[in-house]
Every structure is written in C-alpha cells, then in structure tokens.
Amino acid sequence: MQSLIISVIAIVHVLTFLEPVGGYTTNTGCSFPKYSDSAKDYPKLKPFIGKSYTVPDPSGKYVYTVAICGAVNGIDNVGAIQVDTKDSKKPPVILGYYNNADIISGTDWLYLEYLGGHTYNRHCGGEGRRAVIMFTCDESISDLHAQMIILEENNNKSADCYYLFELSHQDICPTKPSSNLSLGSIFIIVFFSLIAVYLFFGFLYQRFVLGAKGMEQIPNYSFWVDFGNLQADGCNFVCRSGENRGPRTYKGVGDDQLDDVEERDDHLLPM
Structure with a gap:
C-alpha cells in the first residue's frame, strides 16, 4: 500500500509543473487552483467533508489535526497543523491550506493535498510544507472506527517534502452494482x-x-x-359445509295398502 501511495505522490508532483487551467472552489471550501474539476468529479470525498481528525505522532512529540475541506480550530483556510506537545508555548505549524489544494481520485483510493504551509527552516530548500492525505479502501472500517494515521514526514531531500497521512474507510471502496430486481x-x-x-x-x-x-x-x-x-x-x-342428503323420494300407495282397502270395503258391495 505504501508503494502505491508513493507512486501517486510522484505522479502528483509531476502534475504540479503543469500550467493551471482555471480554479474551482467547492461549496465546502476546498479550492483546486491547478484544475477546473468540480465537486461532482470526486464523490468519494463527500462523506468526509467537514470532518476533522486528531492524529498523534508515534514518537509522542507532536499531535496533528487534519480537517477535510474545512478549517482547523477555526483558523481561516488552514487544513492541517502540527502542535508540539513538549512545548505548549510554541505556535502550531501550518502544514497546508485547503483553499490551495490538489486532488486525484482512483478506483479505490483518493489523494488530497494541502499546499502552501509554513516554510522549512533547514530542510527541503526552504519550501513551504504540504500535507498529503491518502484515502484508501477498507470495507471493514466505517465512520465509528475510522482513524487517520501519519505514515511519515518526508523531509530528507532538497525539494518536494511532505507529511503523509492515511485514512482507510469503506466509502472509498468501489460501489458494487445493485440489483434492480x-x-x-x-x-x-x-x-x-x-x-x-x-x-x-x-x-x-x-x-x-x-x-x-x-x-x-x-x-x-x-x-x-x-x-x-x-x-x-x-x-x-373446503368451501361447502353440511351433511350430504340423499335424493328425496315420493312415497305413493303400494299394492299392500290397496289389498287392505279391498278387504275392508267388501261389506259395502251389494249382495
């Protein structure tokens, strides 16, 4: 994963030498001076806009605060800062501004970079600091468990130094086609x-x-x-109820009954 991140950073550094083709400012505050892309071109960024992350340094010397297209601690246009935990009197170091940003989107990753931070004193030729936030896909991580980490501060060269942060989240993963049935x-x-x-x-x-x-x-x-x-x-x-009845028959006068009548009427005949 780190090799992918470094490759993307190298591509972006090449793109920084291209002439700007116009600027675009999203309704969320991020500005991309180098490109004319609109917010709809980066749907993966929308779930994170306005969120802020506190990132402790593994050494315990610094604490970083990174906001996604929003101000850190209410400081205008500041997207990322570094605070020295050993010296509370030391002012925060600004790592980059969200109104001077760069962005690239891939299938399962998103690259966001804040430029124009405080200049280095003895490193990187005195250039301005930059904060790189690399969003990567992890289907097991939701908002409740999302945590930004710092991978490195790359300042051991003469130019193009950066602070590299990583945030893994399921919203960066490719959208699975849903069935319409x-x-x-x-x-x-x-x-x-x-x-x-x-x-x-x-x-x-x-x-x-x-x-x-x-x-x-x-x-x-x-x-x-x-x-x-x-x-x-x-x-x-199922539908019919009641007992079955046999056919109704007519009981007429039988021969046995006629015989009895003839026997009873014999005395009426003339002699």
Missing part, C-alpha cells in the same frame, strides 16, 4: 427455473429410464390429468 421478480424467476428443470429431467427419466412414449413422457402425467378434478374436490371439501 424486486423480491417478487426474483421469486418468479426461481419458480419458473425450477419448473423448467423439473420438466427437463422428468422428461429424460420418463423416456430413457421408464421407456414412456407420447404423452406418457410428461413427468407425473396421471397426476396432471386429474389435477382439475383434484382441485374441484379440494374446493368442495
């Missing part, structure tokens, strides 16, 4: 896919294993033939 669409696709698999392998089994011919090659053919009747029986069972 709803749950209902996914269910329908899966359902019909299963039906296709069922018909295909069922057909092969019926034809080549069981030796079926014609319509009998359809898997579970007898079940599908009776499917409509099964639905009707199920509806009848």
Whole structure:
C-alpha cells in the first residue's frame, strides 16, 4: 500500500509543473487552483467533508489535526497543523491550506493535498510544507472506527517534502452494482427455473429410464390429468359445509295398502 501511495505522490508532483487551467472552489471550501474539476468529479470525498481528525505522532512529540475541506480550530483556510506537545508555548505549524489544494481520485483510493504551509527552516530548500492525505479502501472500517494515521514526514531531500497521512474507510471502496430486481421478480424467476428443470429431467427419466412414449413422457402425467378434478374436490371439501342428503323420494300407495282397502270395503258391495 505504501508503494502505491508513493507512486501517486510522484505522479502528483509531476502534475504540479503543469500550467493551471482555471480554479474551482467547492461549496465546502476546498479550492483546486491547478484544475477546473468540480465537486461532482470526486464523490468519494463527500462523506468526509467537514470532518476533522486528531492524529498523534508515534514518537509522542507532536499531535496533528487534519480537517477535510474545512478549517482547523477555526483558523481561516488552514487544513492541517502540527502542535508540539513538549512545548505548549510554541505556535502550531501550518502544514497546508485547503483553499490551495490538489486532488486525484482512483478506483479505490483518493489523494488530497494541502499546499502552501509554513516554510522549512533547514530542510527541503526552504519550501513551504504540504500535507498529503491518502484515502484508501477498507470495507471493514466505517465512520465509528475510522482513524487517520501519519505514515511519515518526508523531509530528507532538497525539494518536494511532505507529511503523509492515511485514512482507510469503506466509502472509498468501489460501489458494487445493485440489483434492480424486486423480491417478487426474483421469486418468479426461481419458480419458473425450477419448473423448467423439473420438466427437463422428468422428461429424460420418463423416456430413457421408464421407456414412456407420447404423452406418457410428461413427468407425473396421471397426476396432471386429474389435477382439475383434484382441485374441484379440494374446493368442495373446503368451501361447502353440511351433511350430504340423499335424493328425496315420493312415497305413493303400494299394492299392500290397496289389498287392505279391498278387504275392508267388501261389506259395502251389494249382495
């Protein structure tokens, strides 16, 4: 990762020798004098704008404060400072101004540089300090766990010295394409896919294993033939209530009853 950061810094240092093509100031305060890029060209920067980070030096001698496109401790245009913890009377050293910034964006990284800080006394040919903030991708780090660190102060050369900070965050990672399918669409696709698999392998089994011919090659053919009747029986069972009654029959006068009447009326006949 450090080799990537150093390579990017080298590219940016080459670009600094190009002539400015106009300036652009974002609504957040950052100005990029060398380029005419707009804020929309750097969507990875937006989640960090206005945030400030306190960065302790590993040696314990200094503490750094870095703000993203905002003022540090209310100091106008100052994006990064260095405070000497051993000497509280010593004024903060300004490492760079956010209204004199440089920026480059990659697929999974973002390079932000503040220029024009306090000049060196004995190093780097007396040039102005610069603070480089390298944003790198780490999907496991969110806002709650994001922490900026300082990797090095590179001042052992005659020019192009810098303070290098790193901030890893999941918002720097490439955006994964999201599916536009709803749950209902996914269910329908899966359902019909299963039906296709069922018909295909069922057909092969019926034809080549069981030796079926014609319509009998359809898997579970007898079940599908009776499917409509099964639905009707199920509806009848669920939707209808009450006991089944047998057909109502008409009880007429039987021959046995007629015989009894004739026997009872015999005395009425004339002799």
